[in-house]
Amino acid sequence: MSSKIPPEPADAALRRAAPPTVVYPAGTLPRPDMAVLEAARHSMVKIGEVVVPPRDARTFRVARGQFFRIVSIEGPQVGDLNLWNAHDLSERFFSGKTRALHATHVGAGHRLWSTMPNLRPMATISHDTLGWYGFDADGAGIHDVIGTRCDPYTNLLLGGTAYDFCCHSNLCRALSAELGLGPSEVEHHIHDVLNVFMCTGFTADTHQYFMKASPVRPGDFIEFFAEIDLLGALSACPGGDCGATHSSDAAACHPLKIELFAPDRRTLGNWTWPSPSEYHGGHGAPA
Ligand SMILES: [Zn+2]
Numbered sequence: 001m002s003s004k005i006p007p008e009p010a011d012a013a014l015r016r017a018a019p020p021t022v023v024y025p026a027g028t029l030p031r032p033d034m035a036v037l038e039a040a041r042h043s044m045v046k047i048g049e050v051v052v053p054p055r056d057a058r059t060f061r062v063a064r065g066q067f068f069r070i071v072s073i074e075g076p077q078v079g080d081l082n083l084w085n086a087h088d089l090s091e092r093f094f095s096g097k098t099r100a101l102h103a104t105h106v107g108a109g110h111r112l113w114s115t116m117p118n119l120r121p122m123a124t125i126s127h128d129t130l131g132w133y134g135f136d137a138d139g140a141g142i143h144d145v146i147g148t149r150c151d152p153y154t155n156l157l158l159g160g161t162a163y164d165f166c167c168h169s170n171l172c173r174a175l176s177a178e179l180g181l182g183p184s185e186v187e188h189h190i191h192d193v194l195n196v197f198m199c200t201g202f203t204a205d206t207h208q209y210f211m212k213a214s215p216v217r218p219g220d221f222i223e224f225f226a227e228i229d230l231l232g233a234l235s236a237c238p239g240g241d242c243g244a245t246h247s248s249d250a251a252a253c254h255p256l257k258i259e260l261f262a263p264d265r266r267t268l269g270n271w272t273w274p275s276p277s278e279y280h281g282g283h284g285a286p287a
Contacts, residue, residue: 024101034109036271037126037225041067043264050260052079054253057170057235059178060260061086062226065268067126067261070196070234071221075254076214076241079196079234080149080167082175083112083122084189086229091118095145095192105141105200107131112194112224118276122230127223130197133215140201140212143222147200147209149193150237150246163238163248167193170235178231196222196234196256198242213243221259227274234258 009015044067052058054077062068070079085091094115102110107128111121128143135141151168155161171190172183179186197216202209239246240253 026102029101030272032109032111032121032124033270033272034126036268037124040225040263040267040271041126041223041261043267044261046259047262048260050258052234052236052256052258054236054240054255055165055170055238055249057167057174057233058258059174059231059233060258062224062230062232062260064226064229064273065263065265065271066226067223067263068226068232069221069223069259069261071257071259072197072216072218073255073257074218075252076197076216076243077254077256078198078214078216078237078239078242079256080171080193080237081196082171082189082191082193082233084231085114085118085122086231089189089231091115091122092189092191093122093194094119095148095194098194099145102145103141104146105135105144106194107143111227114228116277117279120274120276121227123224123226125222126225127221129220130216130222133199135201136199138201138210138212139204140199140210142197142199142215144195144198144200145192146202147193147195147198149190149195149235150239165238165249166246167235167237171233174233174235178233193235198237200242211239211242211246214241216241232258 050058050060083093091114094113098113108125110125112123114122130142133142149167151166155163175186176183197214199214200211236256240251
């Protein structure tokens with residue numbers, strides 16, 4: 001933050017009047033065939049579930065062509081989701097590109113994209129019971145890809161205290177248990193999350209990231225179709241509904257449930273499975 005604002009040039013108003021252009025127009029993205037997914041989800045049967053305790057995280061595996069839901073149970077609660085290619089953890093959810101390709105908040109019909117060099121949909125959101133919320137008068141929406149995840153480093157930086165049950169640490173412990181490795185050996189795999197059920201935006205005046213109490217209620221869910229074999233990890237954020245605080249034991253916190261479903265494979269006969277990016281250039285470096 002600069003202490004001295006420089007004087008405006010004479011043509012400031014003209015420069016500010018340039019029209020906005022959507023960086024990645026949504027219409028140019030290959031669209032998922034939601035009618036196929038709708039038929040598939042009506043044929044699916046539940047094959048498993050995992051309960052994520054408050055202020056903790058759990059991993060889960062979903063095969064390509066299966067669905068998974070993140071379900072609110074017991075009370076309003078925000079979840080932090082990480083996703084990896086189950087066979088190669090270097091391919092993981094790319095929050096920044098998902099935001100650029102879709103929007104600050106995602107919902108049904110949007111896809112969760114993976115990191116380069118693959119850059120492909122890892123999962124497609126097939127249903128969202130909070131789809132009615134849209135953007136409210138504060139400019140807030142649900143399921144953001146703008147935040148990162150609460151972590152002990154930022155907590156120490158801002159608050160001067162160490163707290164070990166932030167989403168980053170919860171995800172570390174869960175992945176550590178899944179892979180049979182120490183937390184420090186898996187920490188580099190933890191990445192920017194999808195903030196499931198979190199209600200967030202930017203303040204109108206200073207454009208600072210804000211949160212407000214999530215409108216999620218028990219029974220609400222967001223549902224995903226797995227485009228590749230996935231390893232997932234979900235943290236039940238210590239902020240609870242993130243209405244006031246996070247990164248502490250102060251907020252009321254509830255469990256979340258992950259439900260796994262298998263559809264009738266015949267319903268997916270016309271599905272176009274995403275391939276890794278076809279870019280195989282040399283980034284302009286001399287051969
Ligand atoms: Zn958190």
